[in-house]
Amino acid sequence: MYYLFMVNMAKIPLLRAMGGAVAALVFALLLGAPFIRYFQKNEYGQEIRSEGPSGHFSKQGTPTMGGLFLYVSLCCATLLLVDFLQPQVIAISLALILFGGVGFLDDFLKLRKKRSEGLSAKGKLVLQFFSACTVLVFIRIYSGSETTQLFVPWSSSAFLDLGFWYYPLSILFIMFFANSVNLSDGLDGLAGGLVIIILLLISGVVVSGIYSPGLAAYQQRVETALYLMILVGAILGFLHFNLNPAKVFMGDVGSQGLGGAIAVAAVVLHMELLVLVAGAVFLAETVSVILQVFSFKVFGKRIFRMAPLHHHFEQGGTGEKSIVYGFWIAGVFSAGCSVIICLIALR
Numbered sequence: 572m573y574y575l576f577m578v579n580m581a582k583i584p585l586l587r588a589m590g591g592a593v594a595a596l597v598f599a600l601l602l603g604a605p606f607i608r609y610f611q612k613n614e615y616g617q618e619i620r621s622e623g624p625s626g627h628f629s630k631q632g633t634p635t636m637g638g639l640f641l642y643v644s645l646c647c648a649t650l651l652l653v654d655f656l657q658p659q660v661i662a663i664s665l666a667l668i669l670f671g672g673v674g675f676l677d678d679f680l681k682l683r684k685k686r687s688e689g690l691s692a693k694g695k696l697v698l699q700f701f702s703a704c705t706v707l708v709f710i711r712i713y714s715g716s717e718t719t720q721l722f723v724p725w726s727s728s729a730f731l732d733l734g735f736w737y738y739p740l741s742i743l744f745i746m747f748f749a750n751s752v753n754l755s756d757g758l759d760g761l762a763g764g765l766v767i768i769i770l771l772l773i774s775g776v777v778v779s780g781i782y783s784p785g786l787a788a789y790q791q792r793v794e795t796a797l798y799l800m801i802l803v804g805a806i807l808g809f810l811h812f813n814l815n816p817a818k819v820f821m822g823d824v825g826s827q828g829l830g831g832a833i834a835v836a837a838v839v840l841h842m843e844l845l846v847l848v849a850g851a852v853f854l855a856e857t858v859s860v861i862l863q864v865f866s867f868k869v870f871g872k873r874i875f876r877m878a879p880l881h882h883h884f885e886q887g888g889t890g891e892k893s894i895v896y897g898f899w900i901a902g903v904f905s906a907g908c909s910v911i912i913c914l915i916a917l918r
Contacts, residue, residue, distance in 0.1 A: 638825020
């Protein structure tokens with residue numbers, strides 16, 4: 572099926588990307604409703620933290636783990652439209668599976684125990700660490716020694732070979748995004764919208780050709796961009812059910828998997844620094860939690876009304892929709908800054 576599609580569309584990457592996104596969107600819309608009904612029938616609902624915002628208690632029991640039907644939609648469209656045997660596509664898929672698996676285990680324990688705590692923080696970090704190591708080993712095997720080269724768009728030397736240090740830094744980078752997306756998944760539609768913005772940035776920049784530091788062949792990068800656009804379509808379909816008031820939550824299975832996928836896509840395309848700039852909102856969310864914990868443990872005082880950052884605004888009286896739209900705008904702005912840096916550096 573894939574090869575029949577390729578005959579007429581191999582030279583039209585933008586059209587292929589749009590077709591793939593629409594296909595994944597349709598699959599997600601078709602799968603979402605029966606998934607929600609099944610989880611409602613079996614009472615597989617979200618457990619709300621007692622220390623969370625009081626306005627969230629009304630969300631108790633909302634079906635969770637919506638990332639599952641998002642992934643099924645991605646898989647269906649990918650099998651039809653993508654050369655899924657490309658090493659870069661396999662690496663991103665591996666990240667989705669491994670980090671999504673960690674999230675699934677966390678969600679499963681929450682549902683089984685009927686409480687908001689699943690895996691311990693230490694257990695989650697250990698599993699994420701080994702997941703990141705597994706993906707990096709795969710990338711190393713199929714990419715060779717150039718894996719350790721970091722593209723620095725604002726540097727005259729362009730590539731910087733970090734040698735051994737590339738691997739611990741990449742592990743931190745991947746784990747950072749997996750946890751940042753997870754932390755941002757606290758308001759209806761927030762995490763999904765921010766992930767879409769970064770995926771559009773990566774795909775658009777690769778397909779446009781304005782930035783091509785990846786050492787793999789251009790066609791491989793186009794297949795990767797197509798795969799990411801299909802993921803965008805699947806998330807759009809999920810957002811149909813997740814926007815306020817949400818009928819389903821992404822769950823850790825979705826947020827951790829998507830965070831890991833963003834990071835690994837950046838790694839295989841040598842876009843780590845650009846994606847880090849584009850993910851400024853995720854960075855702010857994570858830093859707010861770190862500062863809050865540090866300040867409370869050391870000084871006994873809180874910096875924010877509540878962490879992560881989106882809860883700080885929520886506790887201040889800002890409406891949930893206003894916060895989500897505001898954070899989306901900030902995400903678009905940070906992604907735009909990333910593109911501007913790229914264009915200036917490549918003049």
